[in-house]
Every structure is written in structure tokens, then in C-alpha cells.
Amino acid sequence: MKWRDPLLLIVVLLLLWQALYFFAGDIALSSPLATMRRLAQMLGDPRFVPHVLETLSAFLQAFVLAVLLGLAIGIALGAHRLTGEVAEPILVALYSIPKVTLYPIILLIFGIGMPAKVAFGTIQGVVPVALFTMNAIRNVNPVFNRTARVQNLSSIAWIRDVLVPATLPEIVTGIRVGFSLALIGTLLGEMFGAQRGLGFLLMQAMSLHNMPNIMAVTLLLVLFAAIVNTALLGIDRRLRRRSGAA
Amino acid sequence: MLPLEGQRSGDSRKRGGPFMTRVAVLRLSVIAAGFALLELLCRTGIIPAFTFPPPSSIVVSALNILASGRYASDMQVTLGNVAASIASAMIVGIVAAIVVHALPAVRRVLEPLFGTYYAIPMFAFYPLLIVLFGLGNLPQVAIGFLLGVMAVVINTLNGLDRVPHVFDKVAHVLRLDPTAAAWRIRLPYASPYVFTGFKLAVAYSFVGVIGAEFITSSKGVGYQIAFAYNNFDNNTMYALIALVLTIVIAVNMMLHAWERRLLARRQR
Numbered sequence: 001m002k003w004r005d006p007l008l009l010i011v012v013l014l015l016l017w018q019a020l021y022f023f024a025g026d027i028a029l030s031s032p033l034a035t036m037r038r039l040a041q042m043l044g045d046p047r048f049v050p051h052v053l054e055t056l057s058a059f060l061q062a063f064v065l066a067v068l069l070g071l072a073i074g075i076a077l078g079a080h081r082l083t084g085e086v087a088e089p090i091l092v093a094l095y096s097i098p099k100v101t102l103y104p105i106i107l108l109i110f111g112i113g114m115p116a117k118v119a120f121g122t123i124q125g126v127v128p129v130a131l132f133t134m135n136a137i138r139n140v141n142p143v144f145n146r147t148a149r150v151q152n153l154s155s156i157a158w159i160r161d162v163l164v165p166a167t168l169p170e171i172v173t174g175i176r177v178g179f180s181l182a183l184i185g186t187l188l189g190e191m192f193g194a195q196r197g198l199g200f201l202l203m204q205a206m207s208l209h210n211m212p213n214i215m216a217v218t219l220l221l222v223l224f225a226a227i228v229n230t231a232l233l234g235i236d237r238r239l240r241r242r243s244g245a246a
Numbered sequence: 247m248l249p250l251e252g253q254r255s256g257d258s259r260k261r262g263g264p265f266m267t268r269v270a271v272l273r274l275s276v277i278a279a280g281f282a283l284l285e286l287l288c289r290t291g292i293i294p295a296f297t298f299p300p301p302s303s304i305v306v307s308a309l310n311i312l313a314s315g316r317y318a319s320d321m322q323v324t325l326g327n328v329a330a331s332i333a334s335a336m337i338v339g340i341v342a343a344i345v346v347h348a349l350p351a352v353r354r355v356l357e358p359l360f361g362t363y364y365a366i367p368m369f370a371f372y373p374l375l376i377v378l379f380g381l382g383n384l385p386q387v388a389i390g391f392l393l394g395v396m397a398v399v400i401n402t403l404n405g406l407d408r409v410p411h412v413f414d415k416v417a418h419v420l421r422l423d424p425t426a427a428a429w430r431i432r433l434p435y436a437s438p439y440v441f442t443g444f445k446l447a448v449a450y451s452f453v454g455v456i457g458a459e460f461i462t463s464s465k466g467v468g469y470q471i472a473f474a475y476n477n478f479d480n481n482t483m484y485a486l487i488a489l490v491l492t493i494v495i496a497v498n499m500m501l502h503a504w505e506r507r508l509l510a511r512r513q514r
Contacts, residue, residue, distance in 0.1 A: 029378070086272045098453040100457040101456060104472070218371060229365035
């Protein structure tokens with residue numbers, strides 16, 4: 001029963017896709033079945049796999065950096081009230097500017113290649129992790145801290161038994177948003193200036209008007225993003241339920 | 247790209263208080279110090295001028311560009327596309343939210359999509375959109391729309407969920423038809439949430455349109471930035487980037503002020 005609604009959604013989306021294909025035809029897009037076949041064929045192609053690995057490696061580096069940096073910034077700003085108040089609107093402003101415009105600057109600093117992609121993914125992903133972490137730490141119920149003090153908890157015990165459980169759900173949400181943004185950043189980086197990776201393949205397929213390839217790569221990316229996000233969402237919900245019940 | 251729910255900032259400014267609080271003064275000084283440091287690093291050559299020109303000279307070339315009107319038509323194209331994508335995202339988003347809110351079964355099926363939507367790298371669809379819509383303004387507007395619309399839907403639904411049951415009874419007593427009830431009672435009640443969706447739609451539309459112009463297009467500010475980059479024309483590139491960021495930050499601040507006034511009026 002739990003899987004009925006998501007399955008229904010997938011079926012509806014596939015039907016819409018098929019309908020769009022009937023309506024727009026081969027020039028505009030390829031059918032779901034043809035796209036899946038092409039994707040399977042590509043995944044078996046030894047020339048395709050290095051591009052996937054390239055993107056995956058750039059994305060993972062960017063994601064790890066974004067999470068680590070975001071946690072560090074968020075903890076620093078969350079721990080000190082005044083610093084946090086001074087920095088929050090600046091972070092929010094950084095969050096809502098179109099960071100794509102900064103891409104040429106990143107390229108000038110890092111040159112075309114892996115470091116630029118990683119940097120771009122990182123600057124996209126770092127802000128939400130920092131914002132959510134800061135808010136999580138700020139919003140820890142003061143009663144918890146007072147209780148910890150009354151019980152004479154050591155700092156390690158306080159971090160392990162109070163701070164981490166109280167802030168984790170919010171931080172996981174930040175990491176989930178950061179995940180999507182780091183992926184988008186990495187891909188945008190590859191689309192704008194790269195010689196390898198899935199974003200590059202997309203641009204190449206676009207200039208060659210190779211619809212089946214565009215659709216297959218897009219499908220691969222969407223599947224990857226949707227699966228990881230669903231997993232993170234599951235963790236997120238479980239943590240929230242637990243902290244809500246506690 | 248932004249949190250889906252609006253966040254109340256921890257700003258301690260109150261109505262009727264001093265014009266600027268200590269926090270605001272500190273914040274401005276931090277920003278000013280950042281620019282001063284950057285200027286110093288550039289002027290002393292620690293940051294090479296080719297990588298990053300000093301902020302003051304970026305400002306000068308930005309003002310020159312504004313005065314010359316050289317990129318006025320590109321600005322118009324970009325801002326027009328952003329406006330079109332905000333408008334379409336708002337209209338479609340609000341209508342969709344009202345419809346979905348009225349149909350709980352449909353909503354339950356769509357729920358996984360709401361959670362996953364922003365994980366999907368929307369720019370991956372850009373090549374597809376170019377093939378579908380051609381090389382005019384439509385693909386850029388479509389990307390901005392696709393990015394923005396879900397934020398409007400999610401926030402409007404969130405607001406509609408909070409309408410007290412008694413309001414529905416009032417609508418029933420007044421014999422309002424469903425459209426009138428949505429338009430005159432539920433939507434006004436949900437307006438702060440819709441406004442959060444609006445703010446996100448504005449931010450996303452800028453990201454979508456400019457990002458799309460970057461990747462492939464033949465006009466617009468994003469295109470001109472990419473063009474300047476490809477021609478090693480750093481002065482123009484940095485000036486245009488600075489102009490775009492200034493416009494976006496100004497728009498965001500205006501929306502923030504507007505939202506505060508709306509919320510203040512509600513609390514009276």
C-alpha cells in the first residue's frame with residue numbers, strides 16, 4: 001500500500017511523456033521506451049562510463065566540501081548569537097543571488113577542469129547547509145541545555161546526548177537541499193565550460209541535435225537525483241518523527 | 247535552491263525603534279570591510295588584476311555601461327523574460343495549488359513529486375526545451391517557470407492548509423461557489439505563504455533565465471557575460487556581473503520590506 005501512490009505517480013509521468021511524444025514527435029523528443037533503451041546502451045558503452053565517473057567524482061567532492069564547510073560556518077555562526085545575527089541576512093542574500101553569474105569568475109580563478117566544477121558545486125551547496133545548521137543550533141531548546149548543566153554533563157556527553165540529537169533533523173534537511181544544489185552546480189559547470197562529464201555530453205548532444213542522447217543523459221541525472229533525494233527524505237522524516245516523539 | 251518554507255530572520259529591528267540597530271551597523275561594517283580588503287588585495291597585486299579587478303574599478307565600468315546604454319536592450323530582454331517567468335509561475339502555481347488542494351487523492355499521489363522536484367537538475371532539460379521551443383525567449387522563460395512554479399504551489403498549499411475550518415463554514419453560509427470561496431476567503435488568508443512562494447519564484451526566475459542565457463542564447467545579460475568571458479573582456483564581464491547582482495539584491499530587499507509591511511498590517 002505504501003508504494004501505491006509513488007508508483008501511480010511514475011505511471012502518470014510516463015503516460016504524460018508518451019503523450020508528449022505522440023504530440024511532438026521524433027524531432028522534439030524520444031519516447032520513454034526508446035530513451036531507456038538508449039540509456040542502457042550508453043551505460044554499456046566504455047566511452048560513456050568515464051563521463052559518468054567524472055561527473056560523479058566532481059559532484060562527490062563538491063558535496064563533501066559543501067557539507068564540511070557548511071557545518072563549520074553554521075556551527076560558528078550558531079554558537080555566537082551576535083555573529084549569527086550579523087551574518088544571517090548576508091547569507092540569505094548570497095543564497096538568493098543567481099550564482100550562475102559568478103561562474104566566469106570561478107573559471108578565471110581555477111581554469112577549465114575539475115577544480116572549477118568542484119568549486120562551483122561547492123559554492124552552490126554550502127549556503128543551505130550553513131543556514132540550516134545555524135538555525136538548528138540557535139533553536140535548541142534552552143531547557144535542554146539547562147538540564148544538561150544541572151546534570152553536570154561533560155562537554156562530550158553534552159554534544160553526544162543533547163546537541164547532536166536536537167540539531168540533526170534540521171541539519172539533514174540542509175544537507176538534502178545542499179545535495180541538490182551541489183549537483184546542479186556541478187552540472188552547470190560542465191555545461192558552461194568543460195571537456196568531460198555529463199553536462200558536457202548534454203551540450204554536445206544539443207549542438208548535434210541528438211535527441212535520444214539528450215533524453216537518456218537527462219533521464220540518468222533525474223533518476224540519480226530522485227533516488228538519492230528520496231533516501232535522504234526518508235532519513236529526514238524518520239529523524240523528525242523520532243525527535244517529535246521524544 | 248532556497249528553503250521551501252519562509253524563514254523569519256532573527257533581525258531585532260522593531261517598528262518605531264532607532265533607524266539602525268547595532269546589528270545592522272555591524273553588518274554594514276562587515277560588508278564594507280570585506281570590500282575594503284578585496285580592494286587592498288587587488289591594488290597590492292596579491293590578487294592579479296586579470297583574475298579580479300579592484301571593486302572600485304568594477305563600479306566605474308558598471309556606471310560607464312549604464313551611462314552608455316550599451317547593454318540596455320539586453321537588460322530589457324532579461325528583465326522581460328524574468329517578469330514573464332515570474333508571472334507564469336505565479337498564475338499557474340496558484341491555480342494548480344487551489345485545484346490540488348480541493349482534490350486530496352490527487353495531492354497524495356503528487357506528494358513524492360513535491361519532495362523530489364527541487365532535486366531534479368532542471369537545467370538538464372534546457373537542451374530539450376530549446377528543441378521544443380526554438381531559439382527565442384521561450385526556453386529561458388520556461389526554465390525560470392519550471393524552477394519557480396513548484397515553490398509557488400508548495401507554499402500556496404501550505405497556506406491553504408492553515409485556513410481555519412470556520413472560514414469554510416462562512417463561505418458555505420454565504421453560499422459562495424468554490425471559485426469565489428478560494429478567491430475571496432482562502433487565498434487572502436493564505437497570502438503570507440503565497441508571498442513566500444512569490445519571493446522564491448522571483449529568485450528562481452533570475453537563476454533560471456540568466457543561467458539559461460549563459461548556456462545558449464543570442465541575447466540577454468547572461469549571454470553578454472558569457473560573451474565577454476569568451477573574449478577575455480574582463481572589464482565588461484565584471485561590470486555586468488556586478489550590475490546583475492545589484493539588481494537582484496535590490497529586488498530582494500524591496501520584497502523583504504514589502505513583506506514586512508504586509509505582515510505588520512495583518513497583525514493590527
